[in-house]
Amino acid sequence: MEPKTESGAAALTNEDLATIEDEEVLNKMLDNAADFEQRRMIRAALRDLLKKKRDKREQERGSRQQDLKQQGLSKGGTAGGAVNVGRASMNQQPPTNKLSIQPSPTTSTSSNRTATGQAGPAVASAQKCPPAAAPNAKNVKQMLLDWCRAKTEPYEGVNIQNFSSSWKDGIAFCALVHRFFPDAFEYSILNPNKPRENFLLAFSTAERLAGCPPLLDADDLVRMKEPDWKCVYTYIQEFYRSLVEKGLVKTKKRP
Numbered sequence: 001m002e003p004k005t006e007s008g009a010a011a012l013t014n015e016d017l018a019t020i021e022d023e024e025v026l027n028k029m030l031d032n033a034a035d036f037e038q039r040r041m042i043r044a045a046l047r048d049l050l051k052k053k054r055d056k057r058e059q060e061r062g063s064r065q066q067d068l069k070q071q072g073l074s075k076g077g078t079a080g081g082a083v084n085v086g087r088a089s090m091n092q093q094p095p096t097n098k099l100s101i102q103p104s105p106t107t108s109t110s111s112n113r114t115a116t117g118q119a120g121p122a123v124a125s126a127q128k129c130p131p132a133a134a135p136n137a138k139n140v141k142q143m144l145l146d147w148c149r150a151k152t153e154p155y156e157g158v159n160i161q162n163f164s165s166s167w168k169d170g171i172a173f174c175a176l177v178h179r180f181f182p183d184a185f186e187y188s189i190l191n192p193n194k195p196r197e198n199f200l201l202a203f204s205t206a207e208r209l210a211g212c213p214p215l216l217d218a219d220d221l222v223r224m225k226e227p228d229w230k231c232v233y234t235y236i237q238e239f240y241r242s243l244v245e246k247g248l249v250k251t252k253k254r255p
Contacts, residue, residue, distance in 0.1 A: 012038050017045035023182040030154075046154035054156075054188035144236060148172070151179045157192060163229040163236070168221075170198025176239070177202045180248050181209045196222045212242040 020026055026049065030042045145163065152158045155175035160166045167173060169192040178187045184205045190198055199218035206212040215235045221227050243249040 012041055014041060014045070017041060018048070020045065021049065023049060027179060027182065043154050047156065050154065050156060050188055053186070141233060144233070144240065147240070148176060148236060152176055155179075155187065163227075163232040165226045167227055167232050168195065168224075169193075170195045170202060170221075173202035174198050176236075177206050177210075180243060181205060184209060206239055206242070210239065210242040210246060210248075212239045 017026070023046065026042055026046050030039060030046070033039045033042055141163075145160065149160045152160060152172060152175040155171075155178070158166075158172050158175045160172055171190060171192050174185075174187060174190055178184065185201060190201075192198070196218050199216070199221055203214045203216060203218065207214050212235075215238060216227075216231060240249065244251065
């Protein structure tokens with residue numbers, strides 16, 4: 001039997017957590033942990049695991065680049081040519097869900113203007129978001145923001161402080177979706193400089209696995225300097241409700 005603490009919980013050690021290489025297992029442990037120190041250790045283990053996967057991916061890319069370079073030199077190619085081949089290999093991103101989500105009726109006008117090369121004077125108004133929230137929505141909004149922050153805390157590159165600028169590169173959306181569906185895609189290879197791909201990946205995965213409708217349009221979000229907080233807030237609410245309906249989030253109160 002596992003050793004127990006005085007409170008009856010299993011006594012976790014950093015060594016035990018380091019042997020776990022399944023993100024889903026660590027995520028479940030984090031959800032079930034009640035002790036603050038255990039949650040801190042599990043979060044640290046999650047961060048280490050994600051970093052380990054990212055480092056492994058970088059090593060594999062470096063090895064492939066070196067192999068291509070050696071092949072180019074053995075065939076009499078110039079060093080410059082080999083380097084170019086290596087760079088081409090590095091620039092090839094693994095296939096992601098390149099699904100074109102259906103734009104909502106409120107965003108079709110903005111999308112059509114972009115297709116003709118004429119940007120509208122008020123791009124931010126392309127996505128029609130709900131009116132001001134109800135009087136008691138302030139507390140709900142903060143609770144939902146705290147929930148997003150807690151769920152994405154182990155993820156590098158994510159720092160959720162609001163429902164606007166914190167989501168502009170799409171990484172926060174991907175981290176939140178990945179937390180509940182860790183096998184859907186490889187988080188460590190995401191590029192914050194490719195927000196449109198990140199938006200599409202997050203929204204299509206949430207729609208496919210959680211049944212969350214794609215209320216946001218990736219093209220509109222990219223054109224905005226910062227996403228409209230009401231739009232992001234509404235989408236996160238819908239994602240939360242979808243998770244509750246799937247039984248992936250257990251709570252008595254819904255945002």
